[in-house]
Amino acid sequence: MTELDLAVPFSGIDPRGRVKFSVLLEMFQEMADADASKYGLSVRQTLEHNITWVLRKYRIELEKYPTKESGDIHIKTYAEPCRNLFSLRSFKLWDSRGEFLGSAYTWWVLLDFVKQRPMRLDKCELMTAFKERVNEVLPPDVKIPAVTAPSIEETWKVRWQDLDVNDHTNNAVYFSWALDTVPDEVPEFMEPALAEGEFIHPIPRTRVRCLTQEVETEKGRAFLHSLRHIEDDTEYAKLYSRWMEK
Structure with a gap:
């Protein structure tokens, strides 16, 4: 588990004083890399073993949208196995006053880069750090309907x-x-x-x-x-x- 306070750059604020959505996602990526690196499981580290992470699903739920008045964003992240098929990474975020802003979840597949095949987490020696569950209840699965009548x-x-x-x-x-x-x-x-x-x-x-x-x-x-x-x-x-x- 990793917790950090991240500052929002001036370029990361939109014309209405809100944190740009893309900047928020970049913060999550920075946090994920910092946490995974502790266990030798960042993308750069796994590529040394011809293995990489591939993102399959993503959910961001914001109770209060962060703005420039939010100050530094405090983010906590951790990863855990999900049905031995995914690594589920969770994020929680707060503003500088301690007010809860929301949550995010990402589902990742471990891919054998040479065979181009997904790997079960329990079949990979690198995954010893992910043998324990953190959440008592896993978030709902992401299932998005098809676009049928685009405008x-x-x-x-x-x-x-x-x-x-x-x-x-x-x-x-x-x-x-x-x-x-x-x-x-x-x-x-x-x-x-x-x-x-x-x-x-x-x-x-x-x-x-x-x-x-x-x-x-x-x-x-x-x-x-x-x-x-x-x-x-x-x-x-x-x-x-x-x-x-x-």
Whole structure:
């Protein structure tokens, strides 16, 4: 388990004084790397053994959206086995006054880089640090419906700076693309309270389109997002975002 206070850079604040969502995800990545490195399980360390981590699912639940007034963000993270198929990493975050901001969860698969096959956690000698459960109750699984009637479409080119150490598009970029497709009035007057992702295929350096569909929700506004190859329509990821008024 690792706990750190992370400062929000000036460039990480949006025009309405909120922490940019992508910056929040980058904070989670920094925390995850710091914690995994203690056990020799960071991506850089596992690659030395021809093993790497592949993100499969992500959920971010914010009770209060962080702003520049939040000060340093205190984040706690830990990882644990989930059905011996996933490493479930949990995050909890608070503002500088100790007010709880929300939680995030990521599900990771351990991949044999040579065979390109997932590995069971109990079959890997590196995973001795992950033999114990932490949460008494695991978070609900992430299952995102397909986009069936998109009303918005945006396209992007994967840039060099979008890539991570696995030479694939970083997961924070997925969310940036998806959340950027909502109508302009949504980020202007609302904040993302829930964001989820299912990652199907890694995105190399290519061109991508995002199809977005608004769906019914009891509170706020909600959207389904599908990231696809711009030519052959391969689906790379499915995402969901729910926005609430400030």
